[in-house]
Amino acid sequence: MRYSKLFTKTLKDAPADEVAKNAQLLIRAGFIYKVMAGVYAYTPLGLRVLENIKTIVREEMNKEDGQELIMTNLQTKETWSTTSRWDDEVVDVWFKTKLKDQTELGLAWSHEEAIMEMMQQYVKSYKDLPVSVYQFQTKLRNELRAKSGIMRGREFVMKDMYSLHESPEDLAKYYESIKEAYTRIYERIGIGKDTFVTFASGGAFTKFSHEFQTVCDAGEDVLYLHREKNIAVNEEVLEDALKDLDINVEELEKVKSAEVGNIFNFGDGKSEEMGITFTDTNGVQKPIYLASYGVGITRVMGVVVEKFADERGIVWPESIAPVQVYLACIGDAAKVVNKADQLYSDLRFAGIEVLYDDRDVRPGQKFADADLMGIPHRVVISQKTVEQEAVEYKARTEETAKLITDEQLMQVLHV
Amino acid sequence: MRYSKLFTKTLKDAPADEVAKNAQLLIRAGFIYKVMAGVYAYTPLGLRVLENIKTIVREEMNKEDGQELIMTNLQTKETWSTTSRWDDEVVDVWFKTKLKDQTELGLAWSHEEAIMEMMQQYVKSYKDLPVSVYQFQTKLRNELRAKSGIMRGREFVMKDMYSLHESPEDLAKYYESIKEAYTRIYERIGIGKDTFVTFASGGAFTKFSHEFQTVCDAGEDVLYLHREKNIAVNEEVLEDALKDLDINVEELEKVKSAEVGNIFNFGDGKSEEMGITFTDTNGVQKPIYLASYGVGITRVMGVVVEKFADERGIVWPESIAPVQVYLACIGDAAKVVNKADQLYSDLRFAGIEVLYDDRDVRPGQKFADADLMGIPHRVVISQKTVEQEAVEYKARTEETAKLITDEQLMQVLHV
Numbered sequence: 001m002r003y004s005k006l007f008t009k010t011l012k013d014a015p016a017d018e019v020a021k022n023a024q025l026l027i028r029a030g031f032i033y034k035v036m037a038g039v040y041a042y043t044p045l046g047l048r049v050l051e052n053i054k055t056i057v058r059e060e061m062n063k064e065d066g067q068e069l070i071m072t073n074l075q076t077k078e079t080w081s082t083t084s085r086w087d088d089e090v091v092d093v094w095f096k097t098k099l100k101d102q103t104e105l106g107l108a109w110s111h112e113e114a115i116m117e118m119m120q121q122y123v124k125s126y127k128d129l130p131v132s133v134y135q136f137q138t139k140l141r142n143e144l145r146a147k148s149g150i151m152r153g154r155e156f157v158m159k160d161m162y163s164l165h166e167s168p169e170d171l172a173k174y175y176e177s178i179k180e181a182y183t184r185i186y187e188r189i190g191i192g193k194d195t196f197v198t199f200a201s202g203g204a205f206t207k208f209s210h211e212f213q214t215v216c217d218a219g220e221d222v223l224y225l226h227r228e229k230n231i232a233v234n235e236e237v238l239e240d241a242l243k244d245l246d247i248n249v250e251e252l253e254k255v256k257s258a259e260v261g262n263i264f265n266f267g268d269g270k271s272e273e274m275g276i277t278f279t280d281t282n283g284v285q286k287p288i289y290l291a292s293y294g295v296g297i298t299r300v301m302g303v304v305v306e307k308f309a310d311e312r313g314i315v316w317p318e319s320i321a322p323v324q325v326y327l328a329c330i331g332d333a334a335k336v337v338n339k340a341d342q343l344y345s346d347l348r349f350a351g352i353e354v355l356y357d358d359r360d361v362r363p364g365q366k367f368a369d370a371d372l373m374g375i376p377h378r379v380v381i382s383q384k385t386v387e388q389e390a391v392e393y394k395a396r397t398e399e400t401a402k403l404i405t406d407e408q409l410m411q412v413l414h415v
Numbered sequence: 416m417r418y419s420k421l422f423t424k425t426l427k428d429a430p431a432d433e434v435a436k437n438a439q440l441l442i443r444a445g446f447i448y449k450v451m452a453g454v455y456a457y458t459p460l461g462l463r464v465l466e467n468i469k470t471i472v473r474e475e476m477n478k479e480d481g482q483e484l485i486m487t488n489l490q491t492k493e494t495w496s497t498t499s500r501w502d503d504e505v506v507d508v509w510f511k512t513k514l515k516d517q518t519e520l521g522l523a524w525s526h527e528e529a530i531m532e533m534m535q536q537y538v539k540s541y542k543d544l545p546v547s548v549y550q551f552q553t554k555l556r557n558e559l560r561a562k563s564g565i566m567r568g569r570e571f572v573m574k575d576m577y578s579l580h581e582s583p584e585d586l587a588k589y590y591e592s593i594k595e596a597y598t599r600i601y602e603r604i605g606i607g608k609d610t611f612v613t614f615a616s617g618g619a620f621t622k623f624s625h626e627f628q629t630v631c632d633a634g635e636d637v638l639y640l641h642r643e644k645n646i647a648v649n650e651e652v653l654e655d656a657l658k659d660l661d662i663n664v665e666e667l668e669k670v671k672s673a674e675v676g677n678i679f680n681f682g683d684g685k686s687e688e689m690g691i692t693f694t695d696t697n698g699v700q701k702p703i704y705l706a707s708y709g710v711g712i713t714r715v716m717g718v719v720v721e722k723f724a725d726e727r728g729i730v731w732p733e734s735i736a737p738v739q740v741y742l743a744c745i746g747d748a749a750k751v752v753n754k755a756d757q758l759y760s761d762l763r764f765a766g767i768e769v770l771y772d773d774r775d776v777r778p779g780q781k782f783a784d785a786d787l788m789g790i791p792h793r794v795v796i797s798q799k800t801v802e803q804e805a806v807e808y809k810a811r812t813e814e815t816a817k818l819i820t821d822e823q824l825m826q827v828l829h830v
Contacts, residue, residue, distance in 0.1 A: 007482060007537050007546040033533050035494075041486045041533060044548075050485075067422060070465075071456045073488070073553060074570050079450075097510045097522065099569075100559050107512065107522070118448050118456060122422050131422040133459075138488060138553065144515050154514075155489050 001044075001323070003357040003369075006030075008043045010369050021218060022302040023149025025314050029373045031322075038146025038154035045373070046301075048322035050157060053297050054136055056188045056319065057159045060181045064174075066134045066161055071114055073140065075106040080113050082274040093141040107140040112266070112292055115162045116274055123288065125279045126166050130174060134161035136297065151218065151258060151302035158296055165289040166280065168267065175265060178293050182212055182261050189300060190317030191307060195260060196232035198223060199241045205269035208237060212261035218306040219258030226252055258303045259296075266290040305374075314374030315396050323353040324413065326375035328366040330382035340381040343391070343406070350415040371396065377413065416459075416738070418772040418784075421445075423458045425784050436633060437717040438564025440729050444788045446737075453561025453569035460788070461716075463737035465572060468712050469551055471603045471734065472574045475596045479589075481549045481576055486529050488555065490521040495528050497689040508556040522555040527681070527707055530577045531689055538703065540694045541581050545589060549576035551712065566633065566673060566717035573711055580704040581695060583682065590680060593708050597627055597676050604715060605732030606722065610675060611647035613638060614656045620684035623652060627676035633721040634673030641667055673718045674711070681705040720789075729789030730811050738768040739828065741790035743781040745797035755796040758806070758821070765830040786811065792828065 008030030015034055018024050023040065026032040031046035042050055058068065080086035086106070088094055095107040108114065115133065123129060139158050146154050161178070165171040179197060186195040191214050200211040213223050213232060222235040226247070233241040233252070242249055271277070271287035280286045301320075308315040318324065325347060329340035344356045355375060357366045363382075370378045380392035380401065391409055394401035404412070423445030430449055433439050438455065441447040446461035457465055473483065495501035501521070503509055510522040523529065530548065538544060554573050561569050576593070580586040594612060601610040606629050615626040628638050628647060637650040641662070648656040648667070657664060686692070686702035695701045716735075723730040733739065740762060744755035759771045770790060772781045778797075785793045795807035795816065806824055809816035819827070 005480065005482075007534075007543070007548065009537055011536075033536070035487045035489065035529070036491055039487050039489045041484065041529075043484050044482045047483060047485055065420065067420075067459045068462060069456065069458050070462055072450045072454050072570050073555065074450065074454045076451055095512045095520075097512045097557075100557060105510075114450070114456075119422075121426075121448065122424055128422070133422065140488065142512075142515055155487050 001355055003355055004359050006044065006355075008045065010372055018149070019147055020149030020151065020302075021309065022151060022305040025305055025309055025372070026150065026302075029314055031314075031373075032150065036154075038143055038152060040150055040153065040155075040298075045322040049301055049316070049320055050297060052320040052322075053189060053300055054157075054159070057185055057295055057297065058136075060185050060188075061134050061159070061161060064132065064177055064181050066132045068135065069133050070135050071108065071111050071118075071137060073108050073138070075108050075114060077104050077106070079117050080106060082117070083113055083270065085113060093143060095140050095142045108137065109139055109141045110292075111135070111137070111160055112162065112270055112290065113274065116270060116276055116288075116290065119164060119288075120276050123164060123278055126281055129164055129166045129278060129288070130170055132161060132163040132174065134159060134293075148218065148220065149302055150298045151306070152220070153298055156296060156298040158294055158298075161293040163291050163293070165291075166278065166286070168289055171265065171267075171289040171291055175263060175291050178263055178291075179210065182263070182293070182295070185295065186212060186214070186260065188319050189304065190319060191260070191300075191304060194307070196223070196225065196230065196257075198232040198234050198257075199237055199245075200234040200262070201236050203264070205267045206265045208241070209262060209264045211259045213257040214260050214303050214307070215255050216258045216303055216306050217256050219256045219303075221257045221259055223255050223257040224249065224252035225255055258299065258306075260300050260303055261293070261295045263293045264291060266292065309374075312368075313372035316374040316376060318376045321374070321376050323355045323375055325352055325354045325377045325379055326357065326370040326373065327354050328357040328363070328370065328378065328380045330363045330366070330380060332360070333383060333386075335386050336381055336383055339386050343379070343381060347413070347415075350410070350413075352413055352415065379409065416770055418770055419774050421459065421770075423460065425787055433564070434562055435564030435566065435717075436724065437566060437720040440720055440724055440787070441565065441717075444729055446729075446788075447565065451569075453558055453567060455565055455568065455570075455713075460737040464716055464731070464735055465712060467735040467737075468604060468715055469572075469574070472600055472710055472712065473551075475600050475603075476549050476574070476576060479547065479592055479596050481547045483550065484548050485550050486523065486526050486533075486552060488523050488553070490523050490529060492519050492521070494532050495521060497532070498528055498685065500528060508558060510555050510557045523552065524554055524556045525707075526550070526552070526575055527577065527685055527705065528689065531579075531685060531691055531703075531705065534579060534703075535691050538579060538693055541696055544579055544581045544693060544703070545585055547576060547578040547589065549574060549708075563633065563635065564717055565713045566721070567635065568713055571711060571713040573709055573713075576708040578706050578708070580706075581693065581701070583704055586680065586682075586704040586706055590678060590706050593678055593706075594625065597678070597708070597710070600710065601627060601629070601675065603734055604719065605734060606675070606715075606719060609722070611638070611640065611645065611672075613647040613649050613672075614652055614660075615649040615677070616651050618679075620682045621680045623656070624677060624679045626674050628672040629675050629718050629722070630670050631673045631718050631721050632671050634671045634718075636672045636674055638670050638672040639664065639667035640670055647672075673714065673721075675715050675718055676708070676710045678708045679706060681707065724789075727783075728787035731789040731791060733791045736789070736791050738770045738790055740767055740769045740792045740794055741772065741785040741788065742769050743772040743778070743785065743793065743795045745778045745781070745795060747775070748798060748801075750801050751796055751798055754801050758794070758796060762828070762830075765825070765828075767828055767830065794824065 014024035429439035
């Protein structure tokens with residue numbers, strides 16, 4: 001895409017009321033626009049990052065036989081009154097609204113009850129199990145405070161998956177496979193090394209749930225960590241976990257972290273509560289075993305910004321960057337512009353996504369924008385590079401640029 | 416995909432409270448699930464149709480330099496109070512809700528004010544114009560009645576585009592190009608022949624707007640139509656239009672129709688109301704010219720079902736069908752199953768999407784499901800076809816099947 005056509009511009013300053021580093025940088029770089037605290041629009045560059053993260057998650061969920069669907073935002077009181085979760089005292093993040101006839105509706109903050117109610121229509125017998133469905137849904141949560149930018153949104157994108165099973169053993173097997181799928185997801189997104197499967201509070205139906213926590217100073221959680229043993233415990237269950245794991249708290253490192261995913265075993269509790277059953281192999285009606293698995297798509301994007309940003313701006317991992325190459329044309333001599341145009345065309349032909357800075361602004365502005373936007377590879381075409389039959393190349397993570405040939409550039413870009 | 420893995424099942428009956436043919440068929444075929452009147456979840460098959468329609472629309476919007484983004488559902492009172500449209504007396508489809516501190520919020524039913532407010536940040540001078548942005552957004556509208564299935568949702572997917580211009584002439588030029596893009600969209604979706612650019616009410620800022628209306632008995636609009644002259648007038652502006660077009664009402668055919676798109680010229684009225692300006696070539700502050708362009712993605716899906724369905728079920732045009740081929744394996748003899756497995760593999764290798772009915776149910780059930788689901792091409796492998804070294808083929812629109820060779824099948828499927 002040509003920068004001159006892109007409607008967003010980089011900004012010198014973020015809005016004064018924006019306190020989170022991730023949102024400050026994303027706003028300044030033109031990736032998001034702030035509507036209110038915890039509510040952000042995603043401009044073309046930001047939407048590309050989101051879609052790249054979604055693609056990785058979708059591929060891994062499909063590998064585990066997940067079936068993609070899309071549930072609704074509007075929720076009925078009836079659906080959630082089958083459990084206690086319609087009650088604002090029990091769930092304190094509901095946004096509620098009303099139909100014209102004053103019927104109360106809720107805006108979905110999660111979908112367990114909705115999924116189970118729907119599945120009643122399709123799951124009748126053991127032959128219909130197991131089944132696993134997922135969606136990328138814009139969830140609304142009425143958070144009291146929303147000061148962490150896109151890491152805690154009142155409106156945010158979540159991948160939520162739900163798996164239904166006939167037995168706890170079958171659930172356990174699938175639960176483990178999703179744990180592994182999540183590990184692959186965070187690895188591919190570039191935060192694998194610092195992301196840990198974490199013991200966390202299990203709620204009504206199970207002792208522990210598992211969170212995926214990424215070490216991150218901007219995170220809202222506190223983790224007790226043993227990197228070598230790959231053990232992580234959320235502070236909220238520290239005492240219980242120490243007992244169960246037979247480990248001493250002094251062995252553990254205390255770090256701040258952000259929850260980037262969670263998996264939750266409801267056992268047959270949700271099904272019992274809702275009175276939903278299937279017919280087992282003996283013809284007996286039994287409750288269904290349920291687990292749910294979330295990845296905060298927008299939150300992951302915020303965590304990546306927080307973790308990797310430096311004093312010059314965002315640093316995107318290649319796998320989720322909005323484009324791979326920032327191509328800057330310096331000067332308007334015909335030979336320079338022709339070379340830059342040709343390279344733009346060649347790279348696109350090779351399947352490489354390029355942001356082509358063809359604007360009439362000074363070089364320093366182009367370099368600053370390339371850094372602020374966090375594009376992995378910066379390529380500069382100028383009078384000097386044309387004379388030397390080379391291109392100037394700098395990775396976002398490097399300090400200084402170097403002259404390389406076109407062929408070397410293609411190698412760097414794995415073309 | 417293997418039918419045995421798909422969690423949805425076809426149903427003999429739609430819910431008793433579902434009165435719209437499109438929703439009845441889509442529910443029975445396992446494409447949607449009804450949450451309440453006007454609110455439907457999209458199961459894997461339904462989501463595929465939606466995504467196919469979105470892909471066509473996205474391609475055509477990108478051709479016209481549209482930049483995709485995603486705005487927010489949650490809207491502030493401040494944004495919409497810059498015009499009169501926060502007022503429930505002016506806009507009677509708002510769903511409203513509240514933050515914990517009792518701040519009122521709205522759920523987006525359209526985005527003109529939100530787009531203009533955001534664009535203020537990026538559009539400063541004539542150099543920043545024109546610009547055109549679009550999104551696929553889940554809109555919420557508090558409709559009093561919602562009895563038309565997915566043709567009038569309280570929650571529905573819309574493609575809405577907004578273009579900003581420095582002059583009425585520049586807007587008019589772009590407006591015409593989107594009119595043509597829309598014509599291409601409906602052509603590609605398969606309803607082009609029966610879809611007409613229609614004079615409709617212009618509201619506060621312009622005499623007429625343009626709707627795209629598809630002739631359809633289930634539609635909620637009434638159209639006066641001259642097919643040869645390609646003239647269509649919405650009943651609501653008939654008198655005015657007859658005068659302007661110098662045409663006699665007796666020349667026109669009266670038909671029922673459904674609005675599948677609309678384009679709307681706001682002139683500089685919205686910008687004036689909101690006090691948003693740009694600096695023109697002479698350094699003078701001027702209001703921005705705005706047009707908006709909608710396509711109801713879910714509604715189009717409903718219209719296609721209504722128009723093409725026959726007594727056996729849905730009939731999808733190839734361009735938006737969830738899969739191209741329904742492959743039914745009849746019997747469990749090894750030779751038969753091997754042949755069906757091989758064909759499933761060959762078709763997928765050739766890039767053809769297949770629903771492989773590998774279930775242990777009687778043939779009549781498979782044939783009925785293929786028809787109800789509306790899959791364009793039905794291929795049957797049985798003892799008979801294997802013996803004759805052929806496959807049985809029937810297009811959804813044909814009455815009887817015929818035996819053809821594998822090579823002939825590949826030709827039919829344009830492989």
